[in-house]
Amino acid sequence: MELKNMLHGGDYNPEQWLDCPEILKEDIELMKKAHVNCVTLGVFSWAVLEPEEGVFHFGWLKEIIDNLYENGISTILATPTGAMPHWMTAKYPEIMQVGADGRRNLPGKRHNFCYTSAKMREKTRIIDKKLAEELGNHPAVVLWHISNELGGNFGDGSCHCDECNAAFRRWLKDKYGSLKELNKAWWTTFWSHIYTDWEQIHSPVPNGENLLHGLNLDWRRFVTYQMTDFCQWEIGSVREYSELPATTNFMFFFKSLDYYELHKCMDVVSWDSYPFWHKSKDEVPVAVKTAAVHSMMRSMKKKPFLLMESTPSCINWRVSNPVKRPQMHMLSSMQAVAHGSDSVQYFQWRKGRGSFEKFHGAVLDHRNKDNTRTFRDVTEVGKRLKEIGQKVLVTCNKPKAAIVFDWENWWAVEDATGPRLDIDYVKTFLTHFRAFWEAGMDVDVINMDYDLADYELIAAPLNYLYKEGYAKRVEEFVRNGGSYVTTYWSGIVNETDLCFTGEHPLKEVLGIRQEEIDAPGEEFANCIVYHNNSYSMGGLCEIVHAEGAKVLSVYEKEYYKGYPAVTRNDFGQGTAYYLAAETSQDFLNLFYRERGKERGIVNPLSEMLPYGVTVSVRKGEQDLVFLQNFNDDKVTVEIGNQWKDADTGEGVEGKIELVPFECRILMKA
Amino acid sequence: MELKNMLHGGDYNPEQWLDCPEILKEDIELMKKAHVNCVTLGVFSWAVLEPEEGVFHFGWLKEIIDNLYENGISTILATPTGAMPHWMTAKYPEIMQVGADGRRNLPGKRHNFCYTSAKMREKTRIIDKKLAEELGNHPAVVLWHISNELGGNFGDGSCHCDECNAAFRRWLKDKYGSLKELNKAWWTTFWSHIYTDWEQIHSPVPNGENLLHGLNLDWRRFVTYQMTDFCQWEIGSVREYSELPATTNFMFFFKSLDYYELHKCMDVVSWDSYPFWHKSKDEVPVAVKTAAVHSMMRSMKKKPFLLMESTPSCINWRVSNPVKRPQMHMLSSMQAVAHGSDSVQYFQWRKGRGSFEKFHGAVLDHRNKDNTRTFRDVTEVGKRLKEIGQKVLVTCNKPKAAIVFDWENWWAVEDATGPRLDIDYVKTFLTHFRAFWEAGMDVDVINMDYDLADYELIAAPLNYLYKEGYAKRVEEFVRNGGSYVTTYWSGIVNETDLCFTGEHPLKEVLGIRQEEIDAPGEEFANCIVYHNNSYSMGGLCEIVHAEGAKVLSVYEKEYYKGYPAVTRNDFGQGTAYYLAAETSQDFLNLFYRERGKERGIVNPLSEMLPYGVTVSVRKGEQDLVFLQNFNDDKVTVEIGNQWKDADTGEGVEGKIELVPFECRILMKA
């Protein structure tokens, strides 16, 4: 989609205030004051749009869209399937999900629908088509917002009803062709689990089968497949009347749905970002996690994404919900932009008076109007986006490095029983991502399906599962000159969680042989020496033999003292590194800085950034360099010469001082 | 009810020993030795009273009541609905509760009945009437004990069966008249939750709706309403033959039932007190909690209450169950009396040989007779009650201060999502109560419905929900000269959990404007300075603006440094104080001592009591001053002149020494 301005605004739920026209009027006045130029409408409006089956009320919505449009505010229009009206759940209980305990949900909450249900699809098509017919060509409407935070129904988002189980079996038949192939792929001879009839297959449930990893993995794939299919169903419905692009809003590391699949049916990627700022005085872990998801969203389509929801002050569903400190709202908004967002949108414009989210931060609260710090913070962000927008919209980050993060690997490595049960793939991924972040090196986040040739340096931590053909593509990548880093517990299983037998699939590339993997307790923590410094390690320690590789560092303790811990292997034109154990952050910071340097991947400002400071670059004719300070303290950064401030146009050089939580945007002078 | 003596005795379950006449004989001998003058009979006797449907055996019970009466021991007679006989649950499964998971309970345990069930009511009426007819006019019987610890069935006491859901809908129709009003009150437009048919409404359950706070709140009100209705049904049943007063035994901060409602159908309030003495060496937290409930029980009817159950030695259901240390039994018994109890009753007289409570402390154990410390402790309490009883019975505590503790607020503030999820209303209430306790100032515990004009000083901590008309009554109270203290997170929502929009309902009275509320993590803890001392604070910190109020103290840290933390506003003839943040115990102790002094509320003995020592006063022609030492150490208290010991009649003055765990009762000389 092509934007004329950076979007600023957010979810707007005027249906809650239809009996308060003075509120609706005040909303528009204050939106303009806050430089809001785009709102999302209709997310939970089904019960108002279709108050009885087959009875439709669109007039109120049209009127609101008109009013907004007249005041320069465009609309992102949501299909209303995020929550179902009571008349529908009462009449068609089969549209509600069935949990893993076999019990069908009762009406209530959100996202409570079965994505397989024929009846749900029928009712969805009707309302979506109506909506598109009535408003899908309104000049104010710029984007379809399909449903809402799909799968986020306080469970894992999957449905275990009979319709879903039947669809799962059909999906398996398509995939495997015969039970013989399926039994082989799932290794069902173990524990006498051989299926002799397709009807014997059931979704994984606690009081039935849930230890057959191949089944578990295929079930998760099916859930993503089916949800994507539902999404396409909705898009197909609105497309009957409207050619507008479509998105759906993603969530923070949402394990249940493989977003690398789901995004494919979307025109633009968007997500809802709710970092836990001020959890502790050290904001870096939170900044890193948030940067990682921003980067992933951008990497999906290698294009700018939309920040679809965020809070201007606090959220309400954590145990303790601190308010954003001064400047944090600006910084966190700019962080999104720095990593590729072309918008800063909020949930929500005005706090509702009742129910679950009434205390979620919004631009307007219950008690005040524009006389609050939050309103002023929002206004400042709106102003800056407006002023800097044209420079930003023509750029995008284009890193030469990437980290592999793959949902199928995530599912498999955490479902595996052993060598540890507490393997945390996201956490491990984040330690590698953080090394890039601390060095101010932009990095893409891709899954195993992406073209590796786009990069010079690729890291694939904890890459337990290898998709069909992946090893071959990595081999090609390294042979052609790429730098590849991988770790312990990689290349263990194929796509159906069957262990590879014999050599490591990348044996030649890595130059090592794996013998054992130890999961030592805390008292058995190990360490390595690298460039004369000692670095602690633990969690998982693989015992490998260098068979071709050069040993860069060895274990210092335990019976595997002296065994390789870090190796390097030259292969073809490129190089492959192997980290045999879980290594500490400080080691990874050093290690990836070296790998970056080898490839000329550095941040353009400064070799060593102060703690808590990072740099992202949106590239274009004129690169924009976002210098972000996540410390609640002043810091000084050496940036060299020939820079100017993109906001003010003033020259900057030498030492630049950042105030607490400041984001400066620099351009070449 | 009018008592001739302080009651001393407890639950007696002779039906367990009907085949051991020597035990029954021994019981009476030992009761007399222990100065027992009143027992509770029949609590779990249904299966013995009606061994088959329609077959009644009352002879054994009458004989026991007769024997006791001949020996000077009166009877509190229980209706047997605390547990249901197996023949009944087998024949009428619909009388058993249905859990929030939709599953009907199987027979077993206690309190397992549906209070709506027509069949349960039918069977209850039959047995209650029979009981009343047979024994309700026996000269030994002094009180009806309706059922037992209502709602205490190891769950939350509520039933989700179809009969209950139907009754709930009727109750809602009565309350709201129309779905339009209900939808408005519950703000159902949010998340498309608009009800279009009464039948769509279901009790809150985990796999259905439970995030609609208005629904949750009304469901809790309904549960109390329905349980009260059941209770009245039982009272009505026994009243067909007997005019005796009735009670039911309440429990320790039992969230499921609003006792301020339930007590209304009772003639006298009673409760079962099981404090966790000797949990740690510092007994004060436990003493405070217990004192708070005693005070609440007294405040309900502003009359003496009955301590219906307590243990003479240990209980059996905590992880570790210490035995009462020497003197603790006397002290804890006297503590009840000090706060308004006219009885000390035990569960139970004799340990049963089997099942769940066989190791619960009782006057008699399995292995010994009167040759135990416990028996001697009980005997001493009995003796003292007998000797001091006539002086006590004519008195009652009559404080000029009150703290608001309201079940509806409790439900609402802990159900709200934000600003913290771990808000603990009871804990917060207890920090305020403790400030009074440490100063030895008696205080009533009332809900929002009570007449405020009875008091000079009222504290309303964490008063999130305002009942209809409450703000107006507070305004009146302050205008007429009262002192009112309230805190952060007060006056937020109305009775259906809808946020008030615009100003605080007590804006004029408090003189402040609320802007934000911060829920800082531990690293962001704040503090205030008050009278030159620093006091820590945290948890919740409101950012308010003084608009009329005088600022007594400000925050010392964070971005709201310098903002008001403690304010005072003169309004009409009175004064209103506002505590903008969760404050520490030491601050509250100082703060309320000041507020007390302003109003002439002090304890009659000593300005500063030693730690762990408190004072309660039962007022009458001759005030009785209970001086209680909760330290396992000697302490010395300065009491001034003109006192005498109420037990011995001897004069006491100047310094008085209390031995460990001692309670002295003083009168003006």
Added chain:
Amino acid sequence: MELKNMLHGGDYNPEQWLDCPEILKEDIELMKKAHVNCVTLGVFSWAVLEPEEGVFHFGWLKEIIDNLYENGISTILATPTGAMPHWMTAKYPEIMQVGADGRRNLPGKRHNFCYTSAKMREKTRIIDKKLAEELGNHPAVVLWHISNELGGNFGDGSCHCDECNAAFRRWLKDKYGSLKELNKAWWTTFWSHIYTDWEQIHSPVPNGENLLHGLNLDWRRFVTYQMTDFCQWEIGSVREYSELPATTNFMFFFKSLDYYELHKCMDVVSWDSYPFWHKSKDEVPVAVKTAAVHSMMRSMKKKPFLLMESTPSCINWRVSNPVKRPQMHMLSSMQAVAHGSDSVQYFQWRKGRGSFEKFHGAVLDHRNKDNTRTFRDVTEVGKRLKEIGQKVLVTCNKPKAAIVFDWENWWAVEDATGPRLDIDYVKTFLTHFRAFWEAGMDVDVINMDYDLADYELIAAPLNYLYKEGYAKRVEEFVRNGGSYVTTYWSGIVNETDLCFTGEHPLKEVLGIRQEEIDAPGEEFANCIVYHNNSYSMGGLCEIVHAEGAKVLSVYEKEYYKGYPAVTRNDFGQGTAYYLAAETSQDFLNLFYRERGKERGIVNPLSEMLPYGVTVSVRKGEQDLVFLQNFNDDKVTVEIGNQWKDADTGEGVEGKIELVPFECRILMKA
């Protein structure tokens, strides 16, 4: 069963590799290299043996057994009921268990069958008979392995279906004859729980009755009874064609099944041992626990047992799974032998490629062949067993001391509500067992049914429940000269959990009277002085009066300071000791060393062993003394003269040095 060699081998699952003949061939070559002489076949083979109902494939299995036999490897043949084929669960859902929540399981996992189900028994009989007919007289087959780890279905192994409930009622009728007797035994008058019809009785479930301890206890007995009956059913089935001995593999302190009952239908006891080696640097707690179970297995039949499963490297289902350190595999294998095992078997020979146990340690892994440390460790064990085997097979441990560990007591004491809810019977038992282990004194582990006259010293810690006649047999034992040690919270209830009234059942023997039992919190921890040293105590402290007994030590603190904590009573020719409180390990070590010395029970090597070192003796014409070092450090032990090394035949005397994790086997020179 008579063995010609120590068994070495383990579970072998070739049905997973039938399409890889080269693997099957390699297996035999490598088995021979690793000195494997016995494998277990068929554990989870039902789906391959009977791929469709009534269609049987035995050829593949016979061929494998033949091949193994030709290569000198014998077979333990398993009945395949450990897991059920899908065709069977699909056709006969009634064979699957019903959980305590009343829901029938779906197919999947293991051990998921109802042991009462008539259909399950029918299908079991068919396959077991077929198996016995086909292979039960094959010369290679040496033992029947009935099912697998009975009850180990990730729950507590019990089934709550209607068939089971009906069988439970029949079992109760047999036991009690009348409801009157049952009501009395279960004390059902309490809480009005009187049963008036057998049909009212239901297994204990969370949403029904589960606080009636008599019911709970009888239900557990019934589960063991019914599982034993199922086991006998299987044995009866194979015995129609085969006279081979039978076993089933037991597990680590498996609470759900009383192994002292279940073993009775077996010819030889076997178990699966998975200690958590390298959990911490101090391996002693793990070594002690493992030694205790080894000892229990041996004590059941007072004969050698079989170690049926163990891992040669790591397991996979703990949170972290360390690899066995060098020498640990030899030491842990020899530990089993030292306590009476005549085998060292593994789960499993070769890691499968898929599903739950693919990362469980095996002799062969996915990536390597014999070029691993694990393979070499296994080979060394095989070699040593072969060389030392003939000397070992003619011996068995024959201790003069025993500790009582009784499943019925376990169930009862942990189900009781009070005086603590966290009573851990196994943990308490292990502190007593450890005192023997640290002194290097072999000890049997028996339940209350064994003949006490076989021993000179018997310890019965936390012996809450007394079986019928037990007190009398203890009295006899002491009167005839035995030493008996028991503790607080002993002799409290009879077999149906009814408290004994009046005196302690062993009053005369112990010479004490119990008054109270305190469960003090941590701040109230107590201590005793014994032989001038102070020893801490806590958890449970009984207040007793010495009435005949001599007081050896008293409490030093709390209101029971000066009351007896340790007593000794001479009775008849013997002596009874009473420990009134939970005592620390160091005290027990001293105390039992004294008791041993009094009876001439010492280890033959050294009075004081270094920490982490123990001694076990297999007695025979030539005693074998196993000296085991569980330290990852060298230690020196003074052993005196006249010893020789059983492995090498070389003389050893004076100081002997053990390397880390070494086990030396000594014989008299």
